[in-house]
Amino acid sequence: MPNENYNDLAAFVVVAREGSFTKAAVKLGVSQSALSQTVRGLEARLGMRLLTRTTRRVSPTDAGERLLRTAGPRFEEIQAELVMLSEMRDRPTGTVRITAGEHAAVAVLAPALERFLPENPDVKVEIIVDYGLTDIVAERFDAGVRLGEQIAKDMIAVPIGPEVRMAVVGSPAYFRRHAVPDTPQDLTGHNCINMRLPTHDTIFAWEFERDGRELRARVDGQLVFNNLAMRRDAALRGLGLAYMPEDQVQADLATGDLVRVLEDWCPPFGGYHLYYPNRRHPSPAFALVVDALRLRS
Template sequence: MENFNDLAAFAAVARERSFTRAAAKLRVSPSALSQTIRNLEERLGLRLLTRTTRSVASTEAGERLLRTIAPRFEEIEAELAALSELRDKPAGTVRITAGEHPAISILQPALKRFLPVYPDIEVEIIIDYGLTDIVSEGFDAGVRMGEQVAKDMIAVRIGPNMRMAVVASPAYFERYPIPGTPQDLTAHQCINIRLPTYGGIFAWGLEKDGREVKVRGEGQLVFNSLGMRLSSALEGLGVAYMPEDQVLPYIADGSLVRVLEDWCPSFPGYHLYYPSRRQQSPALALLADVLRYRGD
């Protein structure tokens, strides 16, 4: 079993590229650490580190060994940290990347219930329309549509199926004819969306009887903000393509008129996702459970 200690010692030296810094981290003397590495090299019959008076570098064998063992030690450390957190009440920061719509419609209402119960947990939500790499960017979790979640991630459904709605104000439709088909939208002032994941202007996806149509209408306004698209539609500046839940109250009170409703089928809703190979913190586990969709 002492071989594991030797491997951990090697990993520390290889990552720090210094016996002195690695020894300080491991709380041993540089000479004792150097002897540990020599013993490991002798047992393996391979030279793992090249030492000079100024630096330490891994050999080819050392680099290969480091690539193999470093992730394992990181996983063990993460597991131990997670276990230690269980001794106390849940605490810490949970960082989540999400689009504006799920942040407003799902995360924010859940946090109203969650945060008062767990006062030592902090939640940081970064609004980002890109398909962020949550591991490299240091996020604990992300929120995406169900079909956008990578297969190597754990996904927790946090919302119902969704629909979009094509809407404009009554005043707008006094100036422009009500569209009967998706193609009619090309003659309208479309309030467009720019999303980095689609490389530019987002095409409105409409579907009926198995026929899919992508509409790229022209218009004077382009936003990446949900609120500005909604307010512009309410002000009569154009036709907007919006998540249904955001416009239903305005349709009900007559502030907006819905068109092409039969061209807007439902599709899979939002999922919280996080890496399957990383032990989730108790704080994230609790939040995921609160967010879990328990509807139809």
């Protein structure tokens, strides 16, 4: 049946259940004559009578009974789903899937969600830690998190975190055995704790900048990890130098458990952004999550 005839079918279902064109017209908010004409049009298209009309009552024919048994429950399901969608608008619910690097997940997403989730018990957030440049559309993510300069121009980008700064750190015990490096080139003589990017299966190069000069150092060492906590722990144990987000080692620097070097080679850079494709009608749950993560000035 063509799509334009579904309204006719819905009208038939109401008339058959009410047993009256008058009652059905009131329920549908249309005139009795218009409703009668709609049902007659459906009968004409099907080539069979669906309703038997008397002065006292309207009742379905055998064909009408069969159609009512088949179509009636479908319209009930649709109506129930529409009611549920309306309730979702008033009380957001659903799952929001986000892909992000570990630091963004730990330093930005987790603190914001700690405040957001208790206030929105029907919203679920799934975070997948991935160091690669994930195609969020192909992988069916609602959004991703990247540094601002890494986001494609066709995506909507919302700032969610402050500037990021890296720090090269080692323990006092380590520096009692090794000289303090003055330049990134001096790192060749040090035991550096590396990070492997799982997605690309490569060792992450330490990035430095000073006076407009950028430098990527491929350092070497005995340890390689793929997460923040183990790199920090290894540095605290005096096993080498670690290249860490500054906020992850601030407490250790304050207590003196870690010592910072090459500070003038580590300027701050643009923070994390939540990015997602343009969508005219985002779900209420997604809109709430975006607002909760948005960086406030």
